[in-house]
Amino acid sequence: MSKKLLLTDFRAVRSKLEPHDFAISEGQDVPPSDLIDKDVWDGIMHIPEDVSIRISDHNGKRLRLMHGLWRDWIEAIGDPSRPDEMYNCLLDAADCFQCANFNFLHGFYRAAIAELRTVLELVMIGIYGSLNPNNKDYVDWKAGKKSDLGFGRCRRGISGSLRKEQAKWMFKDDDLLAAAYQTLCNYSHSRPDASDGALWQSNGPVYNNEAITLAFVTTLSVYALSYLLVRLARRDFIMPEDSDILFELDWMPDHEALVRAFSDLYGKVPKRPPID
Template sequence: MVTGDFRFKRYKLPPEAFAIGPKKEPEPSDLVDEKTWRDLVWLTDDVSLRTSEHHGTLLRKANQLTGHWIEMVLDIQSLIQNPRDDALALACLDVYDDLQASIYTMLTGFYRQSIATLRMALEETLAGAYFRAYPNSTKVQQWADGLREGQLWVREIRKKLSKIEPYSFFETGEYKLCGKDGWVDFLYGRLSGFSHGRPFYTDEEGNRVPTSNVGLWGGSNGPVYEPRAVKLWSAFFFDTALLCLVLVGLAEKRLLDLERPTSISFKEFLERAIFWHLDIAPPHPVAREIVRFLGLL
């Protein structure tokens, strides 16, 4: 333990710290007992302390990425008359929540959930891009309302996007974006392995990857800090974020030339996302083509 470590203090934020909240903090009405609190919080607190002792730089970069993402959402909204009716604006807002949740669940040791959450981020971004390519206000509303008629399937989205510009530009070479075995297909398949109730995912080369928390914890039956799981999460997190970001850029080209962005330009955001990705692993080969198309290279 480091004397004076800021992480060892808890604070309850005042109402004015929130954009939407009560004017006066209500008094506790049903306080949790100490044992229940200990059972729920102590192990995850321990993991978060150990994780943040060894991965401060990783956490800072991931947190910065989510900050830039919500700023980009504001930029998208500024380009649209009614953001609540636009699938891309709605999807990107939800992606922000998913990225935040992914970081926090990783910080507290729930590695499977932290990776599985990323699948939702990719699904939402694909839906937003799809409705920009195939606009249909009725379908968008059905999708947003969660109606069966508005349900989308990633496989069908991939197929349809791969046939139209600008997505079709990246389907002719060795490496593809939306086509079979392309970047979207590859990453979505890997993320899906953490969303289904099985202890392992076996890839095409026969490699078994643990997809349950027990496996990711190295056999423990409770949240524990596991550096290998953090490394696995980081690869998925930055790859998902980069893929979602280029999909947004392809779907909303006006972001590329926005004169007054909320904070940094879309191109600068993309540049940082690539740099952070390179710290973990090289991006998918087709990413370079897309980045060049978007005017960064």
């Protein structure tokens, strides 16, 4: 049987924003018109809520970093009064990062990783559009029309327009970007070894250390790849200072490749990882 959290735990009580907390508001909230039944609420929320408590009990530093990276990304999107071809893609990617954090907190690890696939595709398309703003397929994609524009085609198209010193190597088939995207696709399409059940080792959601670590590290990797890509479209782009840590952590997957690409694109070597 479940038990209530102590009221001294800030997670024990839910809160609701006041109308004036929103940038656009239609006045005072109306009373509930079709309140959910308690058993339905419990059926939807009970297990994810339990997992969120357990994950936040033991992963405070990871959650702080993930939240901080999302806030940094918001700053990196650009000037809304002067949006470039990248702007809307980066804005939508921010929502995906936020959704990934929420899914991670509640134990939906596969769904979190699937959101990261969308991030990488959006950023890649944004770069392609920056380099080819009048391309018909890109224009159709922006207009919501049928288009076969996707990650693979954009990656190959961008590669053809890059010079060697622009980290062209990471756009090759089976290299850094293609390999990362394929891994993300496995989770997006719920392949047998990348399904919810495979991550939970159970029905779920449940607390699972291996899945938590996988989703956390994958999140950081996609942030790192995204910042590399942004630099190609915005040659004077400067990463938010706190996000430099993405290229300083030597335990990151593909760390050497990330450092090489960072050095190629940003013209400097990342700082050494902090020593405890």
